Amino acid sequence: xxxxxxxxxxxxxxxxxxxxxxxxxxxxxxxxxxxxxxxxxxxxxxxxxxxxxxxxxxxxxxxxxxxxxxxxxxxxxxxxxxxxxxxxxxxxxxxxxxxxxxxxxxxxxxxxxxxxxxxxxxxxxxxxxxxxxxxxxxxxxxxxxxxxxxxxxxxxxxxxxxxxxxxxxxxxxxxxxxxxxxxxxx
Numbered sequence: 462x463x464x465x466x467x468x469x470x471x472x473x474x475x476x477x478x479x480x481x482x483x484x485x486x487x488x489x490x491x492x493x494x495x496x497x498x499x500x501x502x503x504x505x506x507x508x509x510x511x512x513x514x515x516x517x518x519x520x521x522x523x524x525x526x527x528x529x530x531x532x533x534x535x536x537x538x539x540x541x542x543x544x545x546x547x548x549x550x551x552x553x554x555x556x557x558x559x560x561x562x563x564x565x566x567x568x569x570x571x572x573x574x575x576x577x578x579x580x581x582x583x584x585x586x587x588x589x590x591x592x593x594x595x596x597x598x599x600x601x602x603x604x605x606x607x608x609x610x611x612x613x614x615x616x617x618x619x620x621x622x623x624x625x626x627x628x629x630x631x632x633x634x635x636x637x638x639x640x641x642x643x644x645x646x647x
Contacts, residue, residue, distance in 0.1 A: 513538050516546035516613055521638055525549050525611045528581035529638040531569040539571045539634035544615040545602045548638065551610025556603055556644045558591030563643035564603070571634035585642040596621050598635065608644040613637070 514537035523529035556562055564586050567579045580586050588594045590603055598616030606612050614637040625631035 510536055510538050513540045514615070515540070516544050516615065519613060519615065519636060521548060521613060523638075525551075525609055525640050526565075528579065529567050529611075531567065531576075531636050531638060533569060533571055533574045533636060539617065540615055541617050543598055543602055543617065543620055544613075546613040547606075548611040548613055549609070551607030551641055551644075553608045553644060554646055555605035555607055556590050556641065558600075558604065560590050560645055561587065562590055562603065562606075562641065563587050565640040565642055567638045569636045570629065571636060572630060577628060585640075596635075599637075599639075603639065603641075606639070606641045606644065608641050610641045612639050612641070614639060 514534060518534050518537055520532040520534075521529050565580045566586060567581055568577045569575065570577050588599070591600050593600065596616065598614060598620035601620065602614040602616065603612070614635075616635045616637070618632045618634060621635045622629045622633065623631070625633065629635070
């Protein structure tokens with residue numbers, strides 16, 4: 462009987478220590494989801510500004526064919542849903558899934574408000590809309606764009622690169638200005 466008492470005391474002590482260790486792990490663990498390699502720096506959590514930004518909060522310059530500038534404000538949070546806004550309408554039929562498009566784009570990342578990439582410095586980008594060749598935010602956000610049109614896309618992480626990749630930090634919101642260089646008729 463004395464041995465059973467010692468076993469119970471040892472088991473309780475071990476469980477208490479395990480619980481303490483588990484609590485410490487919980488406090489320092491990364492958020493649920495795929496783990497981020499230790500060398501990758503996740504974007505720090507920021508205090509909410511009290512409202513999500515809208516397309517009208519994002520400032521852009523330039524007209525179709527010109528390299529734009531994108532200004533992201535500091536007084537609102539990144540939107541949680543895909544936002545699109547036509548900056549210039551274009552002409553002809555709107556783009557549909559399955560069509561081959563030729564697009565120019567300018568990309569600014571939300572967290573650091575820096576230009577990450579731009580095809581305006583090289584040549585337009587070819588894609589088949591809706592074929593999964595690009596991030597879901599493009600496949601969804603470019604539906605209906607017309608040739609000669611310029612569209613603002615604000616893409617949340619779940620429709621972009623989620624946990625990061627291609628030089629983009631985890632949980633990054635992406636802001637694009639896109640120009641529809643070629644949209645086939647019909």
